[in-house]
Amino acid sequence: MRTPPGIGPADFATAIGQFEQAVGRQWVFTSDEDVDLYRDAFSPFIGEPEERVASAAVAPDTVEQVQAIVRIANQYRVPLYPVSTGRNLGYGGSAPAYSGSVVVDLKRMNRVLEVDEDNAYALVEPGVSYFDLYRYIQERGLRVWIDVPDPGWGSPIGNALDRGGGYTRGQFRNHFDAHCGMEIVLPNGELLRTGMGALPGAKTWQQYKSGFGPWVDGLFSQSNFGIVTKMGFWLMPEPEAYFRGSVHAGKREDLHQLVKTLNFVENSGITNGMPDMGSPLLGIQTIEEFARSMEAGQGPAPEAELLALRDRAEAGDSAPLEAYGERKGLPYWTLRLKFYGPAKAILAQWDYVKGKFSVIPGVKFEDGEPVRLPLSEQQRERVHYPEFGIPSLNMFSIGARSRDNPNPTHGHMWFSPIIPRTAAAIFEANRVFAAAAREFNLPALRFSLPSCYWERAFIFIFAFPVTTDPATNLKNRTAFQRLIEIGAQQGWGEYRTAPAFQDAIMNTYSFNNHALRRFHETLKDAVDPNGILSAGRYGIWPKHLRKS
Amino acid sequence: MTRRRAAVVVSSLAVALLPAGRALRAADPSPSSTGPTGPAWTAATVVPAPGQPAGYLQYRKMCAVCHGRGPDKPGTRALNAKYEGKVSALLEERKDLTVDFVKFTVRHGVSVMPPFRKTELSDADLDAIAGYLARKRR
Numbered sequence: 001m002r003t004p005p006g007i008g009p010a011d012f013a014t015a016i017g018q019f020e021q022a023v024g025r026q027w028v029f030t031s032d033e034d035v036d037l038y039r040d041a042f043s044p045f046i047g048e049p050e051e052r053v054a055s056a057a058v059a060p061d062t063v064e065q066v067q068a069i070v071r072i073a074n075q076y077r078v079p080l081y082p083v084s085t086g087r088n089l090g091y092g093g094s095a096p097a098y099s100g101s102v103v104v105d106l107k108r109m110n111r112v113l114e115v116d117e118d119n120a121y122a123l124v125e126p127g128v129s130y131f132d133l134y135r136y137i138q139e140r141g142l143r144v145w146i147d148v149p150d151p152g153w154g155s156p157i158g159n160a161l162d163r164g165g166g167y168t169r170g171q172f173r174n175h176f177d178a179h180c181g182m183e184i185v186l187p188n189g190e191l192l193r194t195g196m197g198a199l200p201g202a203k204t205w206q207q208y209k210s211g212f213g214p215w216v217d218g219l220f221s222q223s224n225f226g227i228v229t230k231m232g233f234w235l236m237p238e239p240e241a242y243f244r245g246s247v248h249a250g251k252r253e254d255l256h257q258l259v260k261t262l263n264f265v266e267n268s269g270i271t272n273g274m275p276d277m278g279s280p281l282l283g284i285q286t287i288e289e290f291a292r293s294m295e296a297g298q299g300p301a302p303e304a305e306l307l308a309l310r311d312r313a314e315a316g317d318s319a320p321l322e323a324y325g326e327r328k329g330l331p332y333w334t335l336r337l338k339f340y341g342p343a344k345a346i347l348a349q350w351d352y353v354k355g356k357f358s359v360i361p362g363v364k365f366e367d368g369e370p371v372r373l374p375l376s377e378q379q380r381e382r383v384h385y386p387e388f389g390i391p392s393l394n395m396f397s398i399g400a401r402s403r404d405n406p407n408p409t410h411g412h413m414w415f416s417p418i419i420p421r422t423a424a425a426i427f428e429a430n431r432v433f434a435a436a437a438r439e440f441n442l443p444a445l446r447f448s449l450p451s452c453y454w455e456r457a458f459i460f461i462f463a464f465p466v467t468t469d470p471a472t473n474l475k476n477r478t479a480f481q482r483l484i485e486i487g488a489q490q491g492w493g494e495y496r497t498a499p500a501f502q503d504a505i506m507n508t509y510s511f512n513n514h515a516l517r518r519f520h521e522t523l524k525d526a527v528d529p530n531g532i533l534s535a536g537r538y539g540i541w542p543k544h545l546r547k548s
Numbered sequence: 549m550t551r552r553r554a555a556v557v558v559s560s561l562a563v564a565l566l567p568a569g570r571a572l573r574a575a576d577p578s579p580s581s582t583g584p585t586g587p588a589w590t591a592a593t594v595v596p597a598p599g600q601p602a603g604y605l606q607y608r609k610m611c612a613v614c615h616g617r618g619p620d621k622p623g624t625r626a627l628n629a630k631y632e633g634k635v636s637a638l639l640e641e642r643k644d645l646t647v648d649f650v651k652f653t654v655r656h657g658v659s660v661m662p663p664f665r666k667t668e669l670s671d672a673d674l675d676a677i678a679g680y681l682a683r684k685r686r
């Protein structure tokens with residue numbers, strides 16, 4: 001049996017025995033064979049001594065069992081690391097941030113406790129996956145949608161606590177923002193409910209978010225101050241129709257007005273789906289086109305002249321390329337806007353949006369067809385799933401074997417800085433990251449476009465492959481680390497990362513001599529004096545493990 | 549060169565910096581979604597019915613979202629690229645799978661498919677799935 005650091009084998013064996021009493025012997029895992037299932041399959045340290053691994057795992061089925069585990073851990077100073085479904089691959093998976101922790105695997109707590117159609121909310125446990133919640137709703141014929149991230153096997157709770165995102169209407173895409181009410185087992189084993197849930201017998205736990213007094217919910221996301229055992233989410237009433245319209249602009253400099261108008265129509269709520277940008281001229285697919293191309297292929301290769309022009313375009317900037325696009329009618333920029341609502345209303349909204357974008361000289365529009373909802377089963381196989389709240393694993397083709405990728409990767413990690421919602425920031429980020437790519441002798445970075453998961457800010461998302469070759473992984477980790485620093489120097493911070501980089505990123509949020517991290521540490525010491533819970537998660541270490 | 553062709557080069561060099569969601573090329577189209585064993589669209593609920601072989605329901609729940617029929621199944625796509633039609637990309641059509649092979653793969657993972665923990669997929673359910681995929685057929 002493996003033993004966590006700082007605990008004698010006898011004490012650990014006693015603690016394990018008590019865990020077994022709490023949850024049943026078959027739900028405590030200590031053999032190498034079983035514990036290895038908790039390794040992060042996408043760890044950038046995979047197979048190296050620095051890979052963060054568990055010592056054991058314990059899988060409770062009830063809140064009371066979670067409380068019992070936490071109390072036992074306090075008694076013996078056992079480090080714990082809770083996971084929901086353990087599927088945030090690329091962001092840590094089911095492995096702990098502090099090697100030797102006992103994973104508290106919440107997958108068995110997989111009950112959908114309530115879905116209210118009239119008030120459009122759900123209350124779930126952490127082991128519920130997006131597939132589970134979707135099927136629950138479909139089986140009952142409820143006319144509400146969930147907002148899903150790309151991988152459907154994740155947990156709505158786990159994803160929201162990691163501050164993940166999705167693809168439908170703005171107010172639901174930010175999964176943490178869309179939550180309403182939490183239940184938490186604190187590091188001392190006490191049970192806490194937030195928002196209206198603090199009122200015994202509350203009738204509106206999932207209807208009014210903030211309750212009374214300080215709104216503490218945010219403290220339990222990207223942190224280690226408690227184990228969330230229930231969480232409510234606002235759902236989207238199934239709209240009558242969906243519509244997609246596209247805006248095409250021909251000149252590089254048009255991006256300034258394109259983003260400015262996008263911000264106006266989105267911040268005004270006139271377009272309410274996730275905007276999706278691409279560049280036909282530069283060969284940058286929209287996310288939807290990318291998802292579709294994984295199945296359908298890329299189609300014929302562009303003309304040699306275009307390929308050569310792209311190769312010569314520094315940071316996507318090239319007068320001859322622009323001239324080629326104008327000659328061939330190939331847009332420099334394409335912006336796809338999505339609308340959910342009554343069919344007549346969203347067509348009128350699109351009409352208004354077209355008027356606003358018409359300030360761009362030569363702008364062209366492409367009307368879609370309104371899609372009446374609900375989708376038929378046949379339609380459900382042909383749409384970009386997440387825009388319709390349908391969970392899938394389609395995006396797991398990234399890095400997988402394909403005709404053009406005969407050597408599949410082992411996984412990936414995401415470098416994902418948040419940048420301002422301006423064209424100037426897009427151009428500047430491309431210039432900065434292209435220079436960084438040269439510094440690290442990475443293959444030249446062609447122009448990239450950010451994504452619009454979040455309202456108000458852009459996010460760039462770059463994938464680094466994880467391989468089985470330690471030298472390659474070291475090189476990628478070094479570049480990743482440097483990109484974090486380069487981004488921070490520009491004022492661009494990461495939104496989320498795997499444990500391997502959480503300290504590095506927390507270090508960049510250093511305003512006033514790391515006041516934010518020091519505040520986290522003050523809280524940590526107060527609510528978890530023994531430092532048993534998720535040591536190191538998001539750069540928050542308990543006192544006994546803090547360096548200097 | 550297009551962006552996505554650049555990315556293919558990048559990944560074969562195994563040193564990559566590629567925009568997520570925009571980069572890698574597609575595998576072959578997967579087989580038709582209308583199979584003999586019921587609705588296959590991605591997140592459909594599968595209900596028990598008479599005549600279903602043992603392990604079928606567990607397979608559909610745990611494996612078919614990646615390895616089933618129809619579009620957008622990454623496992624089926626990857627096996628299409630691997631076998632190029634010489635061997636079926638659909639696990640349910642394979643006649644050479646053994647119980648031990650299925651169990652080993654599920655518990656160890658392969659490429660971007662991660663291992664499955666026992667809380668997600670119990671030994672009993674894995675036995676059923678392995679038995680279903682390795683069942684004797686004419």
